[in-house]
Amino acid sequence: MNKKEILQILKDKISAKIQSFENLITETRASSNDTKSSMGDKYETGREMLQQEINNIQRQLNETLNQQNFLHKLNTEICTKVQNGALVKTDKGLFYISVSAGEIVFQDQKIMTISTESPLAIAMWNKNENELFTLNGQNQKIEYVS
Incomplete structure:
Protein backbone atom coordinates (compact mmCIF):
# COMPACT_ATOMS: atom_id res chain seq x y z
CA MET A 1 0.00 0.00 0.00
CA LEU A 74 4.84 12.29 9.74
CA ASN A 75 7.31 10.04 7.96
CA THR A 76 5.98 7.81 5.16
CA GLU A 77 8.99 5.49 5.02
CA ILE A 78 8.51 1.74 5.50
CA CYS A 79 8.34 0.79 9.18
CA THR A 80 9.62 -2.48 10.57
CA LYS A 81 7.86 -2.10 13.92
CA VAL A 82 4.73 -0.35 15.18
CA GLN A 83 5.53 3.36 15.50
CA ASN A 84 4.32 6.76 14.25
CA GLY A 85 3.42 6.47 10.58
CA ALA A 86 3.17 2.67 10.60
CA LEU A 87 0.46 0.90 8.66
CA VAL A 88 -0.41 -2.17 10.73
CA LYS A 89 -2.56 -5.13 9.74
CA THR A 90 -3.80 -7.33 12.55
CA ASP A 91 -6.23 -10.21 12.45
CA LYS A 92 -8.89 -7.63 13.49
CA GLY A 93 -8.26 -4.89 10.92
CA LEU A 94 -5.97 -2.38 9.24
CA PHE A 95 -4.68 0.58 11.27
CA TYR A 96 -2.67 3.68 10.44
CA ILE A 97 -0.76 5.05 13.43
CA SER A 98 -1.07 8.82 13.01
CA VAL A 99 -3.96 10.88 14.37
CA SER A 100 -7.40 9.82 15.50
CA ALA A 101 -9.58 10.78 12.54
CA GLY A 102 -11.80 7.75 12.16
CA GLU A 103 -12.02 5.53 9.14
CA ILE A 104 -10.65 6.26 5.68
CA VAL A 105 -10.98 4.14 2.55
CA PHE A 106 -8.04 3.47 0.24
CA GLN A 107 -8.28 1.12 -2.74
CA ASP A 108 -11.52 -0.35 -1.38
CA GLN A 109 -9.91 -1.14 1.97
CA LYS A 110 -11.06 0.38 5.23
CA ILE A 111 -8.23 1.79 7.33
CA MET A 112 -8.83 2.99 10.86
CA THR A 113 -6.65 5.98 11.76
CA ILE A 114 -5.58 5.93 15.40
CA SER A 115 -3.41 8.18 17.51
CA THR A 116 -0.33 7.05 19.38
CA GLU A 117 -2.20 7.64 22.65
CA SER A 118 -4.99 5.20 21.81
CA PRO A 119 -5.11 1.99 23.87
CA LEU A 120 -4.71 -0.06 20.67
CA ALA A 121 -1.58 1.79 19.56
CA ILE A 122 -0.11 1.56 23.06
CA ALA A 123 -0.79 -2.20 23.19
CA MET A 124 1.03 -2.88 19.92
CA TRP A 125 3.72 -0.18 20.17
CA ASN A 126 7.25 -1.32 19.12
CA LYS A 127 5.99 -4.78 18.17
CA ASN A 128 7.00 -6.49 14.91
CA GLU A 129 5.24 -8.69 12.38
CA ASN A 130 3.92 -12.00 13.77
CA GLU A 131 4.00 -10.74 17.36
CA LEU A 132 0.98 -11.02 19.63
CA PHE A 133 -0.49 -8.37 21.90
CA THR A 134 -3.50 -8.24 24.20
CA LEU A 135 -6.15 -5.56 24.36
CA ASN A 136 -9.26 -5.81 26.53
CA GLY A 137 -8.52 -9.45 27.22
CA GLN A 138 -8.37 -10.36 23.54
CA ASN A 139 -5.21 -11.56 21.85
CA GLN A 140 -4.39 -10.13 18.44
CA LYS A 141 -1.63 -10.95 16.02
CA ILE A 142 0.22 -8.39 13.94
CA GLU A 143 0.19 -9.77 10.39
CA TYR A 144 2.35 -7.07 8.86
CA VAL A 145 3.82 -3.63 9.48
CA SER A 146 4.83 -1.22 6.75
Missing part, protein backbone atom coordinates in the same frame (compact mmCIF):
# COMPACT_ATOMS: atom_id res chain seq x y z
CA ASN A 2 1.18 3.48 -0.78
CA LYS A 3 1.45 5.30 2.55
CA LYS A 4 2.00 8.64 0.81
CA GLU A 5 -1.44 8.37 -0.80
CA ILE A 6 -3.01 7.23 2.48
CA LEU A 7 -1.40 10.17 4.26
CA GLN A 8 -2.72 12.55 1.60
CA ILE A 9 -6.27 11.21 2.04
CA LEU A 10 -5.91 11.80 5.78
CA LYS A 11 -4.51 15.32 5.27
CA ASP A 12 -7.44 16.13 2.98
CA LYS A 13 -9.90 14.86 5.59
CA ILE A 14 -8.29 16.99 8.31
CA SER A 15 -8.22 20.05 6.02
CA ALA A 16 -11.94 19.64 5.30
CA LYS A 17 -12.61 19.38 9.02
CA ILE A 18 -10.64 22.59 9.66
CA GLN A 19 -12.59 24.41 6.95
CA SER A 20 -15.86 23.18 8.45
CA PHE A 21 -14.91 24.46 11.93
CA GLU A 22 -13.82 27.82 10.51
CA ASN A 23 -17.12 28.17 8.63
CA LEU A 24 -19.07 27.22 11.75
CA ILE A 25 -17.26 29.88 13.81
CA THR A 26 -17.98 32.51 11.15
CA GLU A 27 -21.67 31.55 10.99
CA THR A 28 -22.00 31.51 14.79
CA ARG A 29 -20.38 34.94 15.07
CA ALA A 30 -22.75 36.26 12.42
CA SER A 31 -25.77 34.90 14.30
CA SER A 32 -24.39 36.50 17.48
CA ASN A 33 -24.56 39.88 15.77
CA ASP A 34 -28.14 39.21 14.67
CA THR A 35 -29.47 38.48 18.17
CA LYS A 36 -29.72 42.09 19.29
CA SER A 37 -32.87 42.62 21.24
CA SER A 38 -34.39 45.00 23.73
CA MET A 39 -34.89 42.15 26.16
CA GLY A 40 -31.92 43.03 28.38
CA ASP A 41 -30.79 39.99 30.38
CA LYS A 42 -32.23 37.58 27.85
CA TYR A 43 -30.03 39.17 25.18
CA GLU A 44 -26.93 38.87 27.36
CA THR A 45 -27.68 35.21 28.15
CA GLY A 46 -28.11 34.44 24.46
CA ARG A 47 -24.85 36.18 23.58
CA GLU A 48 -23.02 34.30 26.35
CA MET A 49 -24.37 30.96 25.10
CA LEU A 50 -23.22 31.79 21.57
CA GLN A 51 -19.79 32.81 22.90
CA GLN A 52 -19.51 29.50 24.75
CA GLU A 53 -20.39 27.70 21.52
CA ILE A 54 -17.71 29.66 19.65
CA ASN A 55 -15.17 28.80 22.36
CA ASN A 56 -16.11 25.10 22.10
CA ILE A 57 -15.73 25.11 18.31
CA GLN A 58 -12.43 27.02 18.64
CA ARG A 59 -11.08 24.30 20.98
CA GLN A 60 -12.03 21.63 18.44
CA LEU A 61 -10.43 23.68 15.67
CA ASN A 62 -7.21 24.01 17.67
CA GLU A 63 -7.08 20.24 18.25
CA THR A 64 -7.59 19.64 14.53
CA LEU A 65 -4.87 22.18 13.66
CA ASN A 66 -2.53 20.27 15.99
CA GLN A 67 -3.42 17.06 14.14
CA GLN A 68 -2.64 18.78 10.84
CA ASN A 69 0.77 19.91 12.15
CA PHE A 70 1.49 16.36 13.34
CA LEU A 71 0.61 14.95 9.89
CA HIS A 72 2.97 17.38 8.14
CA LYS A 73 5.84 15.94 10.20
Whole structure:
Protein backbone atom coordinates (compact mmCIF):
# COMPACT_ATOMS: atom_id res chain seq x y z
CA MET A 1 0.00 0.00 0.00
CA ASN A 2 1.18 3.48 -0.78
CA LYS A 3 1.45 5.30 2.55
CA LYS A 4 2.00 8.64 0.81
CA GLU A 5 -1.44 8.37 -0.80
CA ILE A 6 -3.01 7.23 2.48
CA LEU A 7 -1.40 10.17 4.26
CA GLN A 8 -2.72 12.55 1.60
CA ILE A 9 -6.27 11.21 2.04
CA LEU A 10 -5.91 11.80 5.78
CA LYS A 11 -4.51 15.32 5.27
CA ASP A 12 -7.44 16.13 2.98
CA LYS A 13 -9.90 14.86 5.59
CA ILE A 14 -8.29 16.99 8.31
CA SER A 15 -8.22 20.05 6.02
CA ALA A 16 -11.94 19.64 5.30
CA LYS A 17 -12.61 19.38 9.02
CA ILE A 18 -10.64 22.59 9.66
CA GLN A 19 -12.59 24.41 6.95
CA SER A 20 -15.86 23.18 8.45
CA PHE A 21 -14.91 24.46 11.93
CA GLU A 22 -13.82 27.82 10.51
CA ASN A 23 -17.12 28.17 8.63
CA LEU A 24 -19.07 27.22 11.75
CA ILE A 25 -17.26 29.88 13.81
CA THR A 26 -17.98 32.51 11.15
CA GLU A 27 -21.67 31.55 10.99
CA THR A 28 -22.00 31.51 14.79
CA ARG A 29 -20.38 34.94 15.07
CA ALA A 30 -22.75 36.26 12.42
CA SER A 31 -25.77 34.90 14.30
CA SER A 32 -24.39 36.50 17.48
CA ASN A 33 -24.56 39.88 15.77
CA ASP A 34 -28.14 39.21 14.67
CA THR A 35 -29.47 38.48 18.17
CA LYS A 36 -29.72 42.09 19.29
CA SER A 37 -32.87 42.62 21.24
CA SER A 38 -34.39 45.00 23.73
CA MET A 39 -34.89 42.15 26.16
CA GLY A 40 -31.92 43.03 28.38
CA ASP A 41 -30.79 39.99 30.38
CA LYS A 42 -32.23 37.58 27.85
CA TYR A 43 -30.03 39.17 25.18
CA GLU A 44 -26.93 38.87 27.36
CA THR A 45 -27.68 35.21 28.15
CA GLY A 46 -28.11 34.44 24.46
CA ARG A 47 -24.85 36.18 23.58
CA GLU A 48 -23.02 34.30 26.35
CA MET A 49 -24.37 30.96 25.10
CA LEU A 50 -23.22 31.79 21.57
CA GLN A 51 -19.79 32.81 22.90
CA GLN A 52 -19.51 29.50 24.75
CA GLU A 53 -20.39 27.70 21.52
CA ILE A 54 -17.71 29.66 19.65
CA ASN A 55 -15.17 28.80 22.36
CA ASN A 56 -16.11 25.10 22.10
CA ILE A 57 -15.73 25.11 18.31
CA GLN A 58 -12.43 27.02 18.64
CA ARG A 59 -11.08 24.30 20.98
CA GLN A 60 -12.03 21.63 18.44
CA LEU A 61 -10.43 23.68 15.67
CA ASN A 62 -7.21 24.01 17.67
CA GLU A 63 -7.08 20.24 18.25
CA THR A 64 -7.59 19.64 14.53
CA LEU A 65 -4.87 22.18 13.66
CA ASN A 66 -2.53 20.27 15.99
CA GLN A 67 -3.42 17.06 14.14
CA GLN A 68 -2.64 18.78 10.84
CA ASN A 69 0.77 19.91 12.15
CA PHE A 70 1.49 16.36 13.34
CA LEU A 71 0.61 14.95 9.89
CA HIS A 72 2.97 17.38 8.14
CA LYS A 73 5.84 15.94 10.20
CA LEU A 74 4.84 12.29 9.74
CA ASN A 75 7.31 10.04 7.96
CA THR A 76 5.98 7.81 5.16
CA GLU A 77 8.99 5.49 5.02
CA ILE A 78 8.51 1.74 5.50
CA CYS A 79 8.34 0.79 9.18
CA THR A 80 9.62 -2.48 10.57
CA LYS A 81 7.86 -2.10 13.92
CA VAL A 82 4.73 -0.35 15.18
CA GLN A 83 5.53 3.36 15.50
CA ASN A 84 4.32 6.76 14.25
CA GLY A 85 3.42 6.47 10.58
CA ALA A 86 3.17 2.67 10.60
CA LEU A 87 0.46 0.90 8.66
CA VAL A 88 -0.41 -2.17 10.73
CA LYS A 89 -2.56 -5.13 9.74
CA THR A 90 -3.80 -7.33 12.55
CA ASP A 91 -6.23 -10.21 12.45
CA LYS A 92 -8.89 -7.63 13.49
CA GLY A 93 -8.26 -4.89 10.92
CA LEU A 94 -5.97 -2.38 9.24
CA PHE A 95 -4.68 0.58 11.27
CA TYR A 96 -2.67 3.68 10.44
CA ILE A 97 -0.76 5.05 13.43
CA SER A 98 -1.07 8.82 13.01
CA VAL A 99 -3.96 10.88 14.37
CA SER A 100 -7.40 9.82 15.50
CA ALA A 101 -9.58 10.78 12.54
CA GLY A 102 -11.80 7.75 12.16
CA GLU A 103 -12.02 5.53 9.14
CA ILE A 104 -10.65 6.26 5.68
CA VAL A 105 -10.98 4.14 2.55
CA PHE A 106 -8.04 3.47 0.24
CA GLN A 107 -8.28 1.12 -2.74
CA ASP A 108 -11.52 -0.35 -1.38
CA GLN A 109 -9.91 -1.14 1.97
CA LYS A 110 -11.06 0.38 5.23
CA ILE A 111 -8.23 1.79 7.33
CA MET A 112 -8.83 2.99 10.86
CA THR A 113 -6.65 5.98 11.76
CA ILE A 114 -5.58 5.93 15.40
CA SER A 115 -3.41 8.18 17.51
CA THR A 116 -0.33 7.05 19.38
CA GLU A 117 -2.20 7.64 22.65
CA SER A 118 -4.99 5.20 21.81
CA PRO A 119 -5.11 1.99 23.87
CA LEU A 120 -4.71 -0.06 20.67
CA ALA A 121 -1.58 1.79 19.56
CA ILE A 122 -0.11 1.56 23.06
CA ALA A 123 -0.79 -2.20 23.19
CA MET A 124 1.03 -2.88 19.92
CA TRP A 125 3.72 -0.18 20.17
CA ASN A 126 7.25 -1.32 19.12
CA LYS A 127 5.99 -4.78 18.17
CA ASN A 128 7.00 -6.49 14.91
CA GLU A 129 5.24 -8.69 12.38
CA ASN A 130 3.92 -12.00 13.77
CA GLU A 131 4.00 -10.74 17.36
CA LEU A 132 0.98 -11.02 19.63
CA PHE A 133 -0.49 -8.37 21.90
CA THR A 134 -3.50 -8.24 24.20
CA LEU A 135 -6.15 -5.56 24.36
CA ASN A 136 -9.26 -5.81 26.53
CA GLY A 137 -8.52 -9.45 27.22
CA GLN A 138 -8.37 -10.36 23.54
CA ASN A 139 -5.21 -11.56 21.85
CA GLN A 140 -4.39 -10.13 18.44
CA LYS A 141 -1.63 -10.95 16.02
CA ILE A 142 0.22 -8.39 13.94
CA GLU A 143 0.19 -9.77 10.39
CA TYR A 144 2.35 -7.07 8.86
CA VAL A 145 3.82 -3.63 9.48
CA SER A 146 4.83 -1.22 6.75
